[in-house]
Amino acid sequence: MAESFFSALKSEWLNRYVFTSQAQAKRQGIHSIERFCNRRRLHSALDYRPPQEIHNEHDSSHVAA
Incomplete structure (x- = not known):
């Protein structure tokens, strides 16, 4: 999945942007990732749960003691 994402990102950026910093x-x-990985979209790789739900679950299970 990551290779596909970064390939699409690279090809999109090569034709569209010139960065000065x-x-x-x-x-x-960050903007592209947020747009591509919509936090509310259900993902089959996450048992059809939104990424934000998985993130919140992970954070709550790793609370510092």
Whole structure:
């Protein structure tokens, strides 16, 4: 999955963006990931649960003592 995502991201960025700073590239990367990996979309790899639900479950199970 990761290879497919980064391949699509790279091909999209090569034709669309010219970055003047690393911070600008990072912001665009975060924006692209948020758009591509919609937090509310149900994922078959997650038993048809949204990624945000999995993230919250993970955070609550790893609370510092």
